[in-house]
Amino acid sequence: VTPSTLPREEAWRWPETRWQSSEIGSASGRRIAAGVDVGSVSTQAVLLADGELYTYANLRTGSSSSQSAEKAMQLALESTGLRLQDIHACVGTGYGRVNVPFAKCTITEIACHARGAHHIYGPTVRTVLDMGGQDCKAIRCDEKGRVVDFLMNDKCAAGTGRGLEVFAELLHVPIQEMGALSLRVTREPPMVSSTCVVFAKSEALGLLRQGWSKEETLAAYHAAMANRLGALLRRLGVEKDFAITGGIAKNIGIVSRLRRELDVEPLTASIDPQIAGALGAALLADEMLDEI
Amino acid sequence: VIAAGIDVGAKTTKAILMDGDAILGRGAVPTGFDQDQAACQALGVARQEAALEESSIKKVFFTGLAGRSFASAAGHISSVRAAARGTIHLLPEARTIIDVGAEQSYSLSCDAHGAVLDFALNERCAAGSGAFLEAMSHALEVTLQELDALAGKASGKVRITAQCTIFAESEVVSLIHSQTPKPDIAGAIIDSIASRVAATVRGMGSTPLVVLIGGLARCAAFRTGLQSSLEMDVQIPENPEFACALGAALIAMEEQ
Numbered sequence: 001v002t003p004s005t006l007p008r009e010e011a012w013r014w015p016e017t018r019w020q021s022s023e024i025g026s027a028s029g030r031r032i033a034a035g036v037d038v039g040s041v042s043t044q045a046v047l048l049a050d051g052e053l054y055t056y057a058n059l060r061t062g063s064s065s066s067q068s069a070e071k072a073m074q075l076a077l078e079s080t081g082l083r084l085q086d087i088h089a090c091v092g093t094g095y096g097r098v099n100v101p102f103a104k105c106t107i108t109e110i111a112c113h114a115r116g117a118h119h120i121y122g123p124t125v126r127t128v129l130d131m132g133g134q135d136c137k138a139i140r141c142d143e144k145g146r147v148v149d150f151l152m153n154d155k156c157a158a159g160t161g162r163g164l165e166v167f168a169e170l171l172h173v174p175i176q177e178m179g180a181l182s183l184r185v186t187r188e189p190p191m192v193s194s195t196c197v198v199f200a201k202s203e204a205l206g207l208l209r210q211g212w213s214k215e216e217t218l219a220a221y222h223a224a225m226a227n228r229l230g231a232l233l234r235r236l237g238v239e240k241d242f243a244i245t246g247g248i249a250k251n252i253g254i255v256s257r258l259r260r261e262l263d264v265e266p267l268t269a270s271i272d273p274q275i276a277g278a279l280g281a282a283l284l285a286d287e288m289l290d291e292i
Numbered sequence: 293v294i295a296a297g298i299d300v301g302a303k304t305t306k307a308i309l310m311d312g313d314a315i316l317g318r319g320a321v322p323t324g325f326d327q328d329q330a331a332c333q334a335l336g337v338a339r340q341e342a343a344l345e346e347s348s349i350k351k352v353f354f355t356g357l358a359g360r361s362f363a364s365a366a367g368h369i370s371s372v373r374a375a376a377r378g379t380i381h382l383l384p385e386a387r388t389i390i391d392v393g394a395e396q397s398y399s400l401s402c403d404a405h406g407a408v409l410d411f412a413l414n415e416r417c418a419a420g421s422g423a424f425l426e427a428m429s430h431a432l433e434v435t436l437q438e439l440d441a442l443a444g445k446a447s448g449k450v451r452i453t454a455q456c457t458i459f460a461e462s463e464v465v466s467l468i469h470s471q472t473p474k475p476d477i478a479g480a481i482i483d484s485i486a487s488r489v490a491a492t493v494r495g496m497g498s499t500p501l502v503v504l505i506g507g508l509a510r511c512a513a514f515r516t517g518l519q520s521s522l523e524m525d526v527q528i529p530e531n532p533e534f535a536c537a538l539g540a541a542l543i544a545m546e547e548q
Contacts, residue, residue: 155455
């Protein structure tokens with residue numbers, strides 16, 4: 001099933017999507033569990049029908065967390081025939097999790113991403129890298145998708161989606177095309193030396209002035225990001241299997257450089273890795289229904 | 293002997309011409325992309341003010357951005373050493389010196405002769421440098437001067453929690469969206485950078501007299517913020533942005 005693309009607001013921003021399972025016909029009479037992940041940049045709502053992925057919506061977070069959560073949930077419910085009150089349990093997660101009005105409870109995004117990665121990539125996953133809009137987390141988990149240990153960076157934009165957005169703006173490249181573009185170089189240039197995104201931006205301007213192409217400049221920045229993410233993962237220790245979640249998991253420029261950096265093959269899956277947090281939340285909501 | 297000190301900063305290049313204790317001329321130009329050219333231009337402006345021939349300058353010392361072609365031809369000293377020497381010349385009681393420039397900041401402790409005893413440098417993160425204020429004033433759509441003036445009228449009720457410049461930018465945008473009064477946002481911005489710089493100073497120990505130099509010394513609200521964060525008086529010398537260039541010129545004369 002291919003995600004339907006909704007109209008873009010701005011060229012450099014990633015497209016919002018909605019997906020619905022073609023295998024589950026009507027959800028009426030089924031057990032409905034939901035998860036909403038309100039991130040700093042994107043918001044996802046996931047619905048499970050009898051524990052199976054039924055539908056999801058992936059939107060950009062607006063200025064209000066609660067409105068973003070509602071908007072994502074409305075889009076997920078659209079054309080399912082379900083209403084908000086038909087949801088038996090909903091878990092909120094992410095940066096804005098306390099502002100999900102219809103959530104029964106909240107769970108940290110670390111627990112949700114581990115659980116979501118376990119479902120998307122299978123029970124062999126032991127290390128998860130969640131690359132989000134304003135933070136990145138390296139998570140170690142067990143065979144049940146429970147968190148064993150984690151490290152995170154939420155203090156600095158380097159190594160986060162926000163840093164990529166700054167470069168998308170600077171180079172006028174749609175963010176979803178950056179990764180592929182960064183690989184279109186004949187050989188890998190030296191990486192951007194500044195850690196700070198503000199300084200990296202000035203450094204990139206200098207490189208462009210020296211005659212570097214967009215592709216080379218992107219390669220230099222992607223390499224610096226992969227290097228930083230690699231360092232975070234190595235501090236935690238990378239145990240196989242390794243999987244990546246979050247929006248940047250779709251950036252091939254980061255993923256392929258990270259693979260080289262760590263010498264570990266990340267698992268691939270057919271489910272959008274950006275919904276891992278909301279999916280994990282929905283799975284945990286579903287488990288709560290089991291317990292009742 | 294007439295000597296020149298040139299301080300190549302990330303944003304501005306400053307030059308100073310001295311004869312003994314007397315300052316003959318000063319020049320400041322934007323650094324731009326060509327540092328050698330900026331150095332020549334700044335020196336040119338200083339020479340014009342001093343009405344001096346190029347041949348009368350016997351010695352040139354550089355400080356600031358290191359390892360450039362022009363600098364290697366003359367002498368080069370570290371910013372920290374130049375800052376200490378220049379500031380002691382202006383304010384002999386200075387023992388703790390804070391320099392906040394466009395892309396880096398540091399604090400140092402020195403003795404009565406301007407010899408550096410210890411220093412703490414931040415050059416890796418834009419928070420705590422002029423780049424932070426520049427990004428914030430851009431987000432608030434005001435000039436740096438306006439930001440400074442606005443911050444003076446802040447109620448002090450608003451805070452910025454993000455340390456990272458990029459994240460703080462988004463925070464400022466959401467404060468604007470939630471109709472927070474501009475002076476309060478400006479105040480929060482200044483408090484943020486002041487407390488960050490103060491933390492670096494405290495980590496090193498702050499012996500009075502504390503002196504602030506560099507471009508941000510011109511920002512009155514920043515000085516006030518720094519004073520309340522450190523709970524100490526912070527002095528500013530005359531022409532604070534020229535302190536490093538002055539130090540370089542003085543060291544050039546001394547190292548005959």
